[in-house]
Amino acid sequence: MDSAPKVVGIVAEYDPFHLGHKKQVLKAKQSADYVVCIISCAFSQRGSAHMFSTHTRAHMALASGADLVLGLPYSFGCAQANRFAMGGVSALNSLGVVTHLCFGVEEELLPVLGSATDAIKSKEYDKLFVESLSGGVSSAKAHGIALSQLINSEDSNSLNAPNFILGLCYIKALQDIKSDIVPLPISRRGDYHKGNDISAPSASIIRKKLLTGDTDFLKTALPPESYGIAIKAYNEGYYHKPQALDYALIAKILSSNSEELTNTPEISEGLEYRIMDCALSANSRDTLISLIKTKRYPYTRIDRALSHILVGLNNENCPDKPNYVRLLGFRNSAAPLLSAISKDMPLISRPARNKDLMMKEDMFSEQLWQIGAGECPKRAYEEQVVII
Amino acid sequence: MDSAPKVVGIVAEYDPFHLGHKKQVLKAKQSADYVVCIISCAFSQRGSAHMFSTHTRAHMALASGADLVLGLPYSFGCAQANRFAMGGVSALNSLGVVTHLCFGVEEELLPVLGSATDAIKSKEYDKLFVESLSGGVSSAKAHGIALSQLINSEDSNSLNAPNFILGLCYIKALQDIKSDIVPLPISRRGDYHKGNDISAPSASIIRKKLLTGDTDFLKTALPPESYGIAIKAYNEGYYHKPQALDYALIAKILSSNSEELTNTPEISEGLEYRIMDCALSANSRDTLISLIKTKRYPYTRIDRALSHILVGLNNENCPDKPNYVRLLGFRNSAAPLLSAISKDMPLISRPARNKDLMMKEDMFSEQLWQIGAGECPKRAYEEQVVII
Numbered sequence: 001m002d003s004a005p006k007v008v009g010i011v012a013e014y015d016p017f018h019l020g021h022k023k024q025v026l027k028a029k030q031s032a033d034y035v036v037c038i039i040s041c042a043f044s045q046r047g048s049a050h051m052f053s054t055h056t057r058a059h060m061a062l063a064s065g066a067d068l069v070l071g072l073p074y075s076f077g078c079a080q081a082n083r084f085a086m087g088g089v090s091a092l093n094s095l096g097v098v099t100h101l102c103f104g105v106e107e108e109l110l111p112v113l114g115s116a117t118d119a120i121k122s123k124e125y126d127k128l129f130v131e132s133l134s135g136g137v138s139s140a141k142a143h144g145i146a147l148s149q150l151i152n153s154e155d156s157n158s159l160n161a162p163n164f165i166l167g168l169c170y171i172k173a174l175q176d177i178k179s180d181i182v183p184l185p186i187s188r189r190g191d192y193h194k195g196n197d198i199s200a201p202s203a204s205i206i207r208k209k210l211l212t213g214d215t216d217f218l219k220t221a222l223p224p225e226s227y228g229i230a231i232k233a234y235n236e237g238y239y240h241k242p243q244a245l246d247y248a249l250i251a252k253i254l255s256s257n258s259e260e261l262t263n264t265p266e267i268s269e270g271l272e273y274r275i276m277d278c279a280l281s282a283n284s285r286d287t288l289i290s291l292i293k294t295k296r297y298p299y300t301r302i303d304r305a306l307s308h309i310l311v312g313l314n315n316e317n318c319p320d321k322p323n324y325v326r327l328l329g330f331r332n333s334a335a336p337l338l339s340a341i342s343k344d345m346p347l348i349s350r351p352a353r354n355k356d357l358m359m360k361e362d363m364f365s366e367q368l369w370q371i372g373a374g375e376c377p378k379r380a381y382e383e384q385v386v387i388i
Numbered sequence: 389m390d391s392a393p394k395v396v397g398i399v400a401e402y403d404p405f406h407l408g409h410k411k412q413v414l415k416a417k418q419s420a421d422y423v424v425c426i427i428s429c430a431f432s433q434r435g436s437a438h439m440f441s442t443h444t445r446a447h448m449a450l451a452s453g454a455d456l457v458l459g460l461p462y463s464f465g466c467a468q469a470n471r472f473a474m475g476g477v478s479a480l481n482s483l484g485v486v487t488h489l490c491f492g493v494e495e496e497l498l499p500v501l502g503s504a505t506d507a508i509k510s511k512e513y514d515k516l517f518v519e520s521l522s523g524g525v526s527s528a529k530a531h532g533i534a535l536s537q538l539i540n541s542e543d544s545n546s547l548n549a550p551n552f553i554l555g556l557c558y559i560k561a562l563q564d565i566k567s568d569i570v571p572l573p574i575s576r577r578g579d580y581h582k583g584n585d586i587s588a589p590s591a592s593i594i595r596k597k598l599l600t601g602d603t604d605f606l607k608t609a610l611p612p613e614s615y616g617i618a619i620k621a622y623n624e625g626y627y628h629k630p631q632a633l634d635y636a637l638i639a640k641i642l643s644s645n646s647e648e649l650t651n652t653p654e655i656s657e658g659l660e661y662r663i664m665d666c667a668l669s670a671n672s673r674d675t676l677i678s679l680i681k682t683k684r685y686p687y688t689r690i691d692r693a694l695s696h697i698l699v700g701l702n703n704e705n706c707p708d709k710p711n712y713v714r715l716l717g718f719r720n721s722a723a724p725l726l727s728a729i730s731k732d733m734p735l736i737s738r739p740a741r742n743k744d745l746m747m748k749e750d751m752f753s754e755q756l757w758q759i760g761a762g763e764c765p766k767r768a769y770e771e772q773v774v775i776i
Contacts, residue, residue, distance in 0.1 A: 038524050248636035254755050254765055255700055282760065282768035312643055367642050371671065372636050377642055378668035 007337065008184065010066075011088030011156035011170065012039050013254070015050045015207065016230045017060035020104075020188065021202045022223040025065040027186055028102040030224035031032040035174060036098060038088050038325065040077030043311070045084045047303025048285070049240045049369050051207045055209045055383040056233045058328035059145030059146035059228035062388050067334040069386070071326030074361040075265070078307055080139040080160075080300075086176070090321040093179040101170055101181050101309030104188030109164045112153045113185055118166075119150040136296030140165045145189045163188060195287040206284050210234060211242065216264075237374060246285045249310050251277040256309065263314045266305040271297055275305070296302030311365045322346050326362070349385045395423035396572065397486040397724065398440075399476030399558065401428050402596065403438045404618045405448035405716035408492075408576065408588045410611040413453040415574055416490040424477050424486060428465030430757035431699070433472045435691025436673070437628045439595045443771040444621045446716035450776050452494060455722040457716030457774070458735070462749040463653070463706045468527040468688075469550075473557030474564070478709040480757055481567040484730030488673040489562065489569050492576030493555045500541045501573055502557070504521040507538040508560050524684030528553045551576060566710075598622060599630065602659065604766045621744050625762060632675045637698050638705035644697065651702045654693040659685055663693070699753045712736050714750070717774030737773045 008028040014021055014037070028035050039061070041054045050057065056070035071077070076087025092098045105113055116141055120124050128146035133139065144160025147168075153159060171183050201209075203220050209217040215234065220229055220277060253261075261272035272291055282288035285306060292302050327347040330338060341347065348359065366380035396416040402409055402425070416423050427449070438445065447458035459465070462620065465474025480486045494503055509511050518533035521527065530623075532548025541547060542634045559571050571659060589597075589609050596607040607615055621627055640647075649660035662680055662708060672678035680690050715735040718726060727730065729735065754768035 017409055220640070229572065244635060247632060248639045250759055250765065251633070251636045251640070251698070251756060255752060280769075281764045283762055283764050310639070364643060367711060371638055376669045376671050381668075 003336065004099070005038055005097070005340075006031065006100065007034045007098045008032040008100045008102050009088075009092040009114050009181065010035065010037045010102050011072075011085065011092070011166075012061075013044055013050070013203070014039055014057040014061050015052050016222060016271060017064055017226045017353060018200070018203055018217075018221050019223060020202075021061070022206065023200075024102065024104055024186065025061070025157050028100075028184070029065055032100065034097075034334055035065065035102075036068045036070065036337075037061050037066045037093065038070040038072055039328070040084070041074060041326065042075060042365040042382055043078040043307050045078065045081075046300045047305075048076065048242070049365075049372055051210070051239050051242075052230065052233060052364065053238065053240075053369065053373070053383070054231060054326075054387055056208070056238070056326060057110060059386045059388075060222075060229045060385055062329050063225040063229055064223045064321070065223045066331075068330040068337060069328045071313055071360070072360075073322050073324065073326075075313055075367045076322055078304055078311075078365075080266070080304070081143070081165055081169045081377045082139060082172075084171040085166055086320075087322050089170050089173035089179065089181070089343070090177050091325045093177055093181055093237050093323075094345040095175075096345070097337060097340050100184045101168045101174065102184040102186060103170055104163050104353060105163045105167045105185045106158065106164050107187045109153075109158060109161060110185065110187055112151055113164075113167070114314075115151045116159075117145055117167055120168050121175065122150070123210050125150060135297075136294070138298035138300060141298070142167065156249055159196065185363075200370070213286045234303075240372040241371050241374070244282060244374075245368060246283075246311060246373075248287065249285055249306055250279050250282060252310055253306075261309065262298055263316075264305060265315055265318055266301050266308060266315055271302075271305065275302075275309075284379055300387075307365075310368065311361050313361050319363060324359070326358065329388070331388055350381075391619060392487070392724065393485070393728075394419065394488065395422045395424055395486045396420040396490045397476075397480035397569065398423060398425045398490050399427075399460075399473065399480070399554075400425055401432055401438070401591070402445040402447075402449050403432065403440050403591050404606075405445065405452055405614045406588070406609050407611060409449070410412045411451045411588075412490065412492055412574065413449070416488075416572070417453055418486065420611055422485075422722055423440075423453065423490075423731075424456045424458065424480065424725070425449050425454045426458040426460055427478055428472070429459045429714065430753040431466040431695050433466065433469075434465065434688045435695050436630070437633065437656075437694075437753075437760055438697075439598070439630075440618065440621060441626065441628075441757065442714075442754065442773070443716060443762070443774055444617060444626070447774045447776075448610075448617050449618055450717050450719060451613040452611045454719075456589055456725060457669060459750075460716075460762050461697060461710050461717045461747070462710065462753045462769070463701055463744070464710055466692055466699075466753075467490045467529070467551055467709050468654070468692070469557045469562075472525060473554060474561040474708075475569065476709050477558050477561035477569070479567050479713045479733070481562075481569055482566055482710075482730060482733040484732070485728050486569055488560055488572045490572040490574060491558055492551050493573045494546065494549045494552050495551045495575045496543075497546060497549060498573065498575055499732070500539055500547075501552075501554055503539045504535055504547075504552075504556055505559050507535055507562065508556055510538070513538060522688075524682070526686035526688060529686075531556065580657040592696060613743045627759050628760040629762070631672060632762075633698060633756060634671075636756075636759075637673055637694055638670060638676065639693075640698055648702075649697065651704075651705055652693065652696045653706055654689050654702055655694060660692065662747060663690075663697075671772060695753075698756060699749050701749050705749060712747070717776070719776055738769075 039165040132142035132145040278291035327349040367377035520533040522531035666679035712734040715737040755765035
């Protein structure tokens with residue numbers, strides 16, 4: 001390449017990779033040489049384990065156009081919006097090759113993105129955010145509340161739309177780390193996650209349908225090349241069953257003491273006692289969350305906290321920024337991009353051989369994922385880098 | 389009562405309480421004022437969780453004639469023959485009221501019980517037993533090998549029959565603690581556990597049949613009054629499902645380090661590494677045991693070791709003799725017996741209120757049992773003493 005290539009980064013989950021995801025990748029590709037996706041691994045940003053495996057999801061993304069797919073370390077992949085965004089953005093920045101960051105923003109909120117971006121730079125915003133958060137709402141809602149007090153929006157209620165908030169978090173993270181990466185917001189339908197648009201259903205609706213055995217629905221909701229990968233995994237039973245680890249979680253909580261729980265991210269201010277107490281009355285993760293949930297402790301915070309307990313994540317193992325990323329897969333044609341990546345950011349493709357790189361939670365969370373798929377834990381170490 | 393009553397003790401499991409058990413209780417009652425049974429609690433002597441709950445099993449025994457049913461602490465109830473017998477015998481002895489100990493011995497081995505009893509008193513026996521054990525056979529087999537070298541028996545191969553060995557262990561334990569309790573061996577059919585006698589199938593065959601939904605078989609194999617209790621529990625789904633804790637076990641092993649495992653009873657000499665290694669290739673407890681099993685490490689030792697890992701038992705929490713027993717149930721007519729029991733032996737009926745009595749493993753194993761039955765863990769604290 002004569003000049004530095006244009007490389008667009010995307011932070012995502014792809015569980016599974018659907019038509020909306022493909023649309024975004026193709027849009028990014030229109031003006032880019034390469035598209036690099038960084039995804040959460042065994043456990044999702046919202047908390048519980050992904051349905052499809054880390055490598056299956058990477059494979060789906062590559063098949064539908066991504067050039068390189070990386071994996072976010074567990075403590076960033078399973079984290080509230082701020083940390084998830086900081087993990088993805090700073091990892092992409094550390095690669096030294098990414099020039100743009102593409103993210104979808106609800107169509108109706110695109111007009112206020114500019115003023116919202118200005119707003120989140122202010123100290124007033126930070127103050128309002130922390131105030132809202134300590135009032136006991138979710139991270140996304142706290143962002144929405146802070147924003148609604150600083151900008152004029154005709155639709156202030158929708159300011160806490162998940163993708164809009166994530167977008168703002170990306171922009172804020174880029175600013176915080178003084179990155180040269182250019183934000184590239186693109187329009188997405190606001191009702192996507194609510195599932196009103198049956199021509200492009202959300203990933204959660206696709207998973208729900210698939211768990212009822214509806215493979216026809218899967219076929220219409222995924223790009224054909226991703227569908228082939230997803231249906232193969234599904235037919236082989238190679239997917240995490242939603243309740244598979246419920247008893248393991250409850251047993252783990254019952255055998256933990258309050259000190260261990262207090263030292264777990266997202267658990268503080270007495271939540272540890274509430275979790276231990278509610279575990280006595282729960283025979284499933286769903287029941288447990290519904291028992292713990294209050295205005296002060298929103299669902300996703302609890303969901304993530306429970307995964308952290310199960311995985312054994314503690315506050316000491318949570319660096320501010322990822323110090324490695326996982327190499328999940330790439331297109332052969334992306335070889336020049338791979339070789340241009342900064343050597344300062346380790347790309348780990350064989351985790352078992354890198355025990356010194358704080359990958360304990362990463363690999364244990366992958367083992368847990370495999371157990372919940374009915375597989376032997378060692379399969380977590382056997383997954384090959386996907387090359388197409 | 390004018391003179392001290394004759395009280396017969398029985399050490400048992402009753403999972404479920406079947407026709408053979410009733411026969412033994414009735415035989416003991418013929419010459420006794422009271423029959424006191426002491427049973428393993430949530431986990432069986434052989435290792436894995438019982439199918440029927442601790443209190444359901446106590447209820448079955450009471451309904452069919454037992455006067456008082458006690459629970460052995462976990463570290464004795466889930467233990468090799470020597471320790472199981474010592475736990476049961478010394479707990480019964482500590483009550484201060486038990487005069488006789490009744491146990492079944494295979495019919496064909498009754499003639500050699502006398503010489504076997506003499507043999508096990510010798511130092512030579514201890515030496516031969518330890519030698520055999522270190523050669524890598526099960527505890528029962530090691531007893532059988534030691535015996536066969538010291539006594540003449542026409543059927544030396546059957547000297548390691550489980551109930552014969554347990555009987556000898558009871559006698560030895562009585563001697564070791566210098567108890568006045570009189571051994572009362574009674575004849576039982578030798579082929580009982582092999583299930584050849586369909587008129588009195590073994591507990592393991594009954595459980596297997598029941599797990600296939602065969603309730604007719606249950607009806608013919610249990611005394612009517614015990615059947616009513618068992619079928620109620622079964623129909624309510626109140627029984628531990630055999631694979632329910634498999635993932636919890638594998639996750640627990642994967643998150644343990646070798647020090648923790650080495651400090652677990654029945655784990656030593658490198659077994660900890662073998663367990664950790666094999667766990668990577670297992671997606672069930674059965675598979676895991678089959679992978680770990682060698683001539684050196686017999687099935688039941690591994691089965692118990694795995695339960696100890698799950699329950700979190702460590703070597704420090706294993707006293708030589710029980711310092712409490714659980715009060716599971718009694719007949720109203722046994723009130724005089726209850727009040728005559730020595731105050732030196734605490735009878736715990738409400739475990740939650742006795743946190744200082746080393747009951748951690750007892751209650752956690754009960755919670756695990758409840759989880760595996762699909763119940764909330766708190767039910768472990770809610771079970772009432774059965775009074776009939």
